Amino acid sequence: MSTVHVANGDTVKQLNRSLILNEIRRNGPVPKIELAKKFDLTFTAVGNIITELSDMGFIKEAGYGESKGGRRPILYHMKWDSVYVIALVIGVNKISASLVNAKGGVSDDVTADEESIPLINKIYILIDRLLEETSVETDKISGIGVSAPGPIDPLDGKMLAPPNLDGVNNISMQHLLRERYNLPTVIEKDANAFALAEQWFGHVEANKSILYIFNDEGLGGGLIIHSRIHRGLGNGAGEIGHMAIDMDGPKCNCGNFGCLEALSSGIAIQRRVKEEIRRGFPSSLADDYLNDGKEFTIDMVVHHAKKGDALSQQVLNEAGRYLGLGIANAINLFTPDQIVFGGSVTRLYPEMIPVAEDVAKRRAFSPYARQITFSEAASNNQSDSIGAAAVMLQKLFDDSELLIV
């Protein structure tokens, strides 16, 4: 038997307020008449909501629009500094917190010290410091958004046991932060949060679908379908890094063989270069590695590739082609409008994107795959903090009751 939800008057008002606030945020400045037409509301209903939102300080008048016969209509615009969220980024190597406004403007960024104390205590100290140091008024801070490495229990916002984060096991992060700071709190898997940042602050049009690929040390992914994160059962969707590409390929951190992460990620690229040097392939990195025993990073591989090292170029190119194969498979499954690349590998070596694009478009089944756009993430330098912020902002703007308390 299906359940029928009947919206009462308050719910309808709340929904309309959220629709109007989101429209002004996305497409403002806009006049009342346009809002009334777009959402099929009366001019009076829109007027009441506009008055309420102005009184609460979320929107303001922004001059006059074009006249369509009568008086020129007043335009309304978002007051970006009226809403701030605390963006907490839990990374493998770094934990940071900042305040981010509704436009993605980041202020007061603080990073946790390298102390060996439990993660949650480290986070309390960090957020307490942020709140102490900031000049943003406390009543403008409306929530806490957290991005963290998966797996995350989607029902109660628990961090389960991320493979690269020692000592974390079943921490009720969402609950603990909400109780301590008395603010609505949401936690999201990092790649999903970065993908949502593109939707909110990047160049992604509303209602488009994107595949976000986070190629860093590991390789993660996030799916946005019609402006929403697609989580799948148990938050398991988007794991393009563990798509099987080569049955007999190298072992992946997850225990399987030939995953995309084991062929295209930053760690995979470094490992491949080392293997070829040990086999005797000439490379300008060989002396550093073989004689001096130096470990090298993805930055060094890219640096040598740009200076003409054939091995570095070849390995990066191969990683790009494998990435293209993985993307072709993903296109065959859900044919997104855009493929967006974040993370340090494509930030350092954007040349990998056209390589992956060429393979993906040739291999994908649908002739429409040629229309898919491939680009680097607009926010690739600061996507961590604005990703965490976007997760909370989306919740606040969808449920404007949370903004009003």
Ligand SMILES: [Zn+2]
């Ligand atoms: Zn894997």
